[in-house]
Amino acid sequence: MPPLMPAPDRSVLDRRDQIAAALRTVVPGEGVITDEDERRAYESDGLAAYRQMPMLVVLPSAVEQVSRILRYCHDNNIKVVPRGGGTSLSGGSLPLEDGIVLAMGKFNRVLEIDFDNRCVVVQPGVTNLGISDAVQHAGFYYAPDPSSQIACSIGGNVAENAGGVHCLKYGLTANNLLGLEMVLMTGEVIRLGGRHLDSDGYDLMGVMTGSEGLLGVITEVTVRILRKPATARALLLGFPSNESAGDCVGAVIADGIIPGGMEMMDKPAIHAVEDFVHAGYPLDVESLLIVELDGPAEEVDELIRRVEAIARRCGATYLRISNTEAERLTFWAGRKAAFPAVGRITPDYLCMDGTIPRARLPEVLTRMAALGRKYELRIANVFHAGDGNLHPLILFDANAGELERAEKLGADILRLCVEVGGVLTGEHGVGVEKRDLMGTMFNEIDLAQQQRVKCAFDPNMLLNPGKVFPTLHRCAELGRLHVSGGRLPFPDIPRF
Amino acid sequence: MPTLRPTSAPELLAAVKEALADATPIEILGQGTKHDLGRPFQASRRIELTGLSGISLYEPGELVMGAGAGTMLSDIEETLRKNRQELAFEPPDLGPLLGSAAGAQTIGGVIAGNLAGPRRIKAGAARDHFLGFHAVSGRGEEFKSGGRVMKNVTGYDLSKLMAGSWGTLAVLSDVTVKVLPAAEKTRTVLVTGLDAARAVAAMAAAMQGPCDVSGAAHLPQSLAMASGVSYVSGAGKPVTALRVEGTPISVAYRCAELTKEMAGFGPVEELHSMNSARLWRELRDAQFLVEPRDRPVWRISVAPQSGAGVIQAIARALEARWFMDWAGGLVWLSLPPGTPDAGAAMVRAAVGEQGHATLYRAPADLRASVPVFHPQPPALAALTQRVKLSFDPQGILNPGRMYAGV
Ligand SMILES: Cc1cc2nc3c(=O)[nH]c(=O)nc-3n(C[C@H](O)[C@H](O)[C@H](O)COP(=O)(O)OP(=O)(O)OC[C@H]3O[C@@H](n4cnc5c(N)ncnc54)[C@H](O)[C@@H]3O)c2cc1C
Numbered sequence: 001m002p003p004l005m006p007a008p009d010r011s012v013l014d015r016r017d018q019i020a021a022a023l024r025t026v027v028p029g030e031g032v033i034t035d036e037d038e039r040r041a042y043e044s045d046g047l048a049a050y051r052q053m054p055m056l057v058v059l060p061s062a063v064e065q066v067s068r069i070l071r072y073c074h075d076n077n078i079k080v081v082p083r084g085g086g087t088s089l090s091g092g093s094l095p096l097e098d099g100i101v102l103a104m105g106k107f108n109r110v111l112e113i114d115f116d117n118r119c120v121v122v123q124p125g126v127t128n129l130g131i132s133d134a135v136q137h138a139g140f141y142y143a144p145d146p147s148s149q150i151a152c153s154i155g156g157n158v159a160e161n162a163g164g165v166h167c168l169k170y171g172l173t174a175n176n177l178l179g180l181e182m183v184l185m186t187g188e189v190i191r192l193g194g195r196h197l198d199s200d201g202y203d204l205m206g207v208m209t210g211s212e213g214l215l216g217v218i219t220e221v222t223v224r225i226l227r228k229p230a231t232a233r234a235l236l237l238g239f240p241s242n243e244s245a246g247d248c249v250g251a252v253i254a255d256g257i258i259p260g261g262m263e264m265m266d267k268p269a270i271h272a273v274e275d276f277v278h279a280g281y282p283l284d285v286e287s288l289l290i291v292e293l294d295g296p297a298e299e300v301d302e303l304i305r306r307v308e309a310i311a312r313r314c315g316a317t318y319l320r321i322s323n324t325e326a327e328r329l330t331f332w333a334g335r336k337a338a339f340p341a342v343g344r345i346t347p348d349y350l351c352m353d354g355t356i357p358r359a360r361l362p363e364v365l366t367r368m369a370a371l372g373r374k375y376e377l378r379i380a381n382v383f384h385a386g387d388g389n390l391h392p393l394i395l396f397d398a399n400a401g402e403l404e405r406a407e408k409l410g411a412d413i414l415r416l417c418v419e420v421g422g423v424l425t426g427e428h429g430v431g432v433e434k435r436d437l438m439g440t441m442f443n444e445i446d447l448a449q450q451q452r453v454k455c456a457f458d459p460n461m462l463l464n465p466g467k468v469f470p471t472l473h474r475c476a477e478l479g480r481l482h483v484s485g486g487r488l489p490f491p492d493i494p495r496f
Numbered sequence: 497m498p499t500l501r502p503t504s505a506p507e508l509l510a511a512v513k514e515a516l517a518d519a520t521p522i523e524i525l526g527q528g529t530k531h532d533l534g535r536p537f538q539a540s541r542r543i544e545l546t547g548l549s550g551i552s553l554y555e556p557g558e559l560v561m562g563a564g565a566g567t568m569l570s571d572i573e574e575t576l577r578k579n580r581q582e583l584a585f586e587p588p589d590l591g592p593l594l595g596s597a598a599g600a601q602t603i604g605g606v607i608a609g610n611l612a613g614p615r616r617i618k619a620g621a622a623r624d625h626f627l628g629f630h631a632v633s634g635r636g637e638e639f640k641s642g643g644r645v646m647k648n649v650t651g652y653d654l655s656k657l658m659a660g661s662w663g664t665l666a667v668l669s670d671v672t673v674k675v676l677p678a679a680e681k682t683r684t685v686l687v688t689g690l691d692a693a694r695a696v697a698a699m700a701a702a703m704q705g706p707c708d709v710s711g712a713a714h715l716p717q718s719l720a721m722a723s724g725v726s727y728v729s730g731a732g733k734p735v736t737a738l739r740v741e742g743t744p745i746s747v748a749y750r751c752a753e754l755t756k757e758m759a760g761f762g763p764v765e766e767l768h769s770m771n772s773a774r775l776w777r778e779l780r781d782a783q784f785l786v787e788p789r790d791r792p793v794w795r796i797s798v799a800p801q802s803g804a805g806v807i808q809a810i811a812r813a814l815e816a817r818w819f820m821d822w823a824g825g826l827v828w829l830s831l832p833p834g835t836p837d838a839g840a841a842m843v844r845a846a847v848g849e850q851g852h853a854t855l856y857r858a859p860a861d862l863r864a865s866v867p868v869f870h871p872q873p874p875a876l877a878a879l880t881q882r883v884k885l886s887f888d889p890q891g892i893l894n895p896g897r898m899y900a901g902v
Contacts, residue, residue: 119799160649175620196825207653296750302745427649430649434650452887479889
């Protein structure tokens, strides 16, 4: 069941035609979609279990249009849901019945490639891979590489602070972002950062990153690009237990090595993947690790030897080292196809996204298996092992009425992550999916402070409401200050 | 001025509540090494965080450390060193530049100033390594954000807002940071005799190449002469420095490659570990501009390719002492004492829309009359003000330190 969304505003729904007409004066012709069949393409995102037809879809192609649309919606109390590639796995771009979907797909141009300053300026609808494609002829790439990179937009990446298998070494979206242009709900256009490093005012770009479309609409993005490493080689390591694989990850890091990527898969995931892509993964191991080292060949060869020795010490029962680029890609082919592979063996699956302190992995996997038995559902795990980001895939059949059970299992898994010192989401965002679990991590005061930041950007709460926050407080209410006065509550704080 | 030194989070909360109750502005301090950075402001009491100190969490295998905000950075660095780890953003020690002691700053101050050293170009700034915190807002409320894990998008990333807010939003009580393995070996390739523009070109070439340079700085001859590294001071020419870090085999290889690549720019020299460490510390801490102490100091962040041009524009009109870090993207610059408005109009005109210039050091009267932080366009200034109010509606935390009314 999708969580309850804010009650639709009747007066807005009644004015639908009038609103469409007004928006057509800003974005003429086909840029405003009213037709039901065409709107249906936008009714859900990567979290396909939840659907909602939007009132209207608007496809602007210039920042002035975005500004005028938002200003109009602000003045007329109309909710807006920004949307990029629509691949969110947390329902971040799930429409609202009385809201417009602001689809940024027409912002699809690479504006400037600046090799000398090692950055690229793009419109937010450019795909993640599109950036690397634009610079790869010169030996450069854009480092964050979510598995959805052919489809997700850079604007969506910023909104979700997307990560990828290489972010242990090269950082998340937040660490690779230099500048943003965004439009506030009032229509004001704000530029943050540029081609230089760091803000000398508040780091508003930092807080925009991962704000899930609730603070502003991103209309331009400047990212830094990196020189492609001269070589990359990978080890494919099999272990008799998740413990020994986990130990190996810890030992690699303790040896001072930060691999380009370090990914783990448990037995169910290995089997699903091997059946699908025939990557040559061993089927008699409990846990599989891919460790990738990149850099100059001399360095990579040395580190491969060191990781190999560590793996043997940690009890690896299977060990292969890529000797060719083709072989390295085969190692990855399985991991990269993990989601579709699991999709093949089950009618439906939910992808969870908790992060845990890595040392707790064996315990978490054991308890997760017990939870799976309790709910009578299968779970396959893929894991960004280096940084503790866990993706349990819960297998279920919606037609057999298993969705609710799968959701409950998912919630229990995330509570478990929080209990061991981790968090609800490492890269997919809270969205609607994890909204009602926010209370397991944050108390009322924590959440109120976050919402006050929202109020500073969007006081009428019109931008993507119903996401992230379990309860919507009005900004006026949040702003009230209760000063308990008078006497010194702690008369003995050291004073000088 | 009464100074409160809370020794626990509840005491800190009480101290802020007390100030809130009688609506008196507070100055927030760690060791006070950066006390003279920012606009002067009126405060009727101080909260000093040195009592909130100590490392509470350190798991080297998980690359994470937690500590009280008042913990001495030197204690943190010492603990990390024992495990061959470090704060990869290479926090500078600006104490001497700002007229206070060296080695005295706290981790809270480093984060509140979002400081970063030469490795910024590769590893990011304090903001990029700041995972989570507990703090007391100007509303007199204790709140937290983030966590102890590296990947976390649960709720807004308020850590980013705290980093670089100079104590104007909330008082940090404890912080969690990402730590990383320290490089096994460091070497520096020096190219001598380049002017600023050529140096920027050389640094860009190095950054674009495959050598994974972790520091790229340029000293004009007059500053190079003051270095404690004889290769640099004795060069008799401007010195451009490129740092390579990693495993010994890799460093040796990359240095050789870099040397080949740089040969086209000028004569090349190599520094080994000890001299490298010394030079990069001098650059990190802007030691070249510490003396003479009465010269105002600017810290200018621009696109790397703009660094040389900004310097030229300023130096045409004013006698400037300067050097570049971050491959040209960071310019440290001092101007003669008594320069009207500390050169603000000139400096900011030179920077234009390409970045920002912060008046890091100047006498109090100048810091009161000249915008210390880069002036913001109206919509951004208004948003900044609203963000401030969302944490500190009464304006009691370091009010006015960054901007009037913030
Ligand atoms: C198969 C698959 C694999 C995935 N793998 C990964 C992975 O490895 N790592 C990872 O981090 N994520 C992954 N994801 C999740 C998803 O791809 C990312 O969250 C991505 O960043 C979403 O981008 P999008 O353009 O599709 O955004 P959308 O889904 O359209 O929107 C996501 C959020 O961003 C907001 N938004 C979009 N554009 C803008 C804008 N211009 N301005 C303001 N707000 C905006 C929306 O309102 C929404 O809240 C995966 C998804 C799938 C389906």
